[in-house]
Amino acid sequence: xxxxxxxxxxxxxxxGGRLRSFSHVRGHWxxxxxxxxxxxxxxxxxxxxxxxxxxxxxxxxxxxxEFHISQSQxxxxxxxxxxPFVQSLRERLSSVNRFLCVAHRLxxxxxxxxxxxxxxxxxxxxxxxxxxxxxxxxxxxxxFRLETFYQNPSFxxxxxxxxxxxxxxxxxxxxDHLQSMxxxxxxxxxxxxFHAEEICCKAGNKVFSIPLR
Numbered sequence: 389x390x391x392x393x394x395x396x397x398x399x400x401x402x403x404g405g406r407l408r409s410f411s412h413v414r415g416h417w418x419x420x421x422x423x424x425x426x427x428x429x430x431x432x433x434x435x436x437x438x439x440x441x442x443x444x445x446x447x448x449x450x451x452x453x454e455f456h457i458s459q460s461q462x463x464x465x466x467x468x469x470x471x472p473f474v475q476s477l478r479e480r481l482s483s484v485n486r487f488l489c490v491a492h493r494l495x496x497x498x499x500x501x502x503x504x505x506x507x508x509x510x511x512x513x514x515x516x517x518x519x520x521x522x523x524x525x526x527x528x529x530x531x532f533r534l535e536t537f538y539q540n541p542s543f544x545x546x547x548x549x550x551x552x553x554x555x556x557x558x559x560x561x562x563x564d565h566l567q568s569m570x571x572x573x574x575x576x577x578x579x580x581x582f583h584a585e586e587i588c589c590k591a592g593n594k595v596f597s598i599p600l601r
Contacts (some may be wrong), residue, residue, distance in 0.1 A: 417592040419465045421477065421525050422456040423489075423518070423584045425545050431579045435547055438566050442507070442548075447557045449507060449548035456588075457489070457511065457518065457543050459525050463534040465591055474589050474596045476531055480524040481587055486600045489514035491545050492580035494567045496558040505554040508544035509570075509580060518543045521587065 439449050465473060490513035497506040511518065519541075526536040558566075570576055589596045 413464075415467050416464045417467060417470060417594075418462050419460075419470070419473070419589065419591040420458065420462045421460040421587060421589050422458050423521075424586065424588055425455040425457060425491075425582055427455060427582070428579055430575060434570065434573045434576070434579060437569055437573075438507070439548055441566060441569065442558070442562070445557065445562050447550060447554055449550050451548050452546050455545050455547070457491075457545055457584075458537075458541075459518070459522055459587060460529060460537050461535055463529065465532070465534075469532055470591045470594070473528060473532055474591075474598075476528040477525065477587070477589055477596075478598050480528055481521065481598050481600070484517075484521060484524070484587075484600050486583055486585050487514055487517040488581065489518075489584055490581045491543075492570060492576065494563060494570060495542065495544060496555050496563065497542070497544065497546070498553055498555060502553040504549050504551060505558070506546045506549045507558060507566075508546045511543040511545070513581075514584065515543055517584070525587075 435451060439451065442449050489511050491509040491511045493510040493512055495508055495510045497508055498504065499506075522537045522541065529536050570580070573579070585600055587598045587600065589598070
């Protein structure tokens with residue numbers, strides 16, 4: 389049997405060179421809340437084209453395994469808090485209606501530690517509804533004395549990432565070129581719009597879905 393004092397050594401090579409923001413502690417679960425995004429099949433072609441151009445400009449990006457819009461920071465929940473936290477979310481979000489989002493403006497982001505850079509599509513339609521949901525999620529976080537979301541967030545769908553602070557390589561002419569590719573891609577207006585139909589909470593390897601009305 390393992391005790392809570394069991395030491396865990398993180399190996400960044402097991403997850404693409406990423407560094408953990410939190411040390412691993414048994415019984416503590418990394419948790420975040422998000423709106424899942426399920427793009428149409430044609431979106432993969434657009435993303436491959438974007439990553440190819442980035443590669444030719446010296447930046448090798450790794451495609452995200454899944455797409456979403458964050459509604460919280462990553463926080464740490466003790467195992468016995470998970471179900472009560474999810475129940476709190478369900479109660480607060482029970483009356484939220486589904487809504488349209490459009491995300492077509494390319495932006496470059498880094499995490500707080502500047503250890504990863506992300507290419508993302510900023511949400512330009514649906515921001516107010518996302519802010520309203522964040523307000524509800526924040527109240528659930530505060531119940532458990534957890535850190536709330538960022539002030540004045542830039543809601544976005546992360547497309548791809550790389551290790552380190554590589555913002556300078558994706559600014560200026562390169563970003564303008566990538567934006568023009570998004571704008572000119574066939575059916576781009578359709579590919580960059582979707583409906584927010586559920587909000588999810590992922591705690592460790594468990595995902596809890598909360599359907600919107």
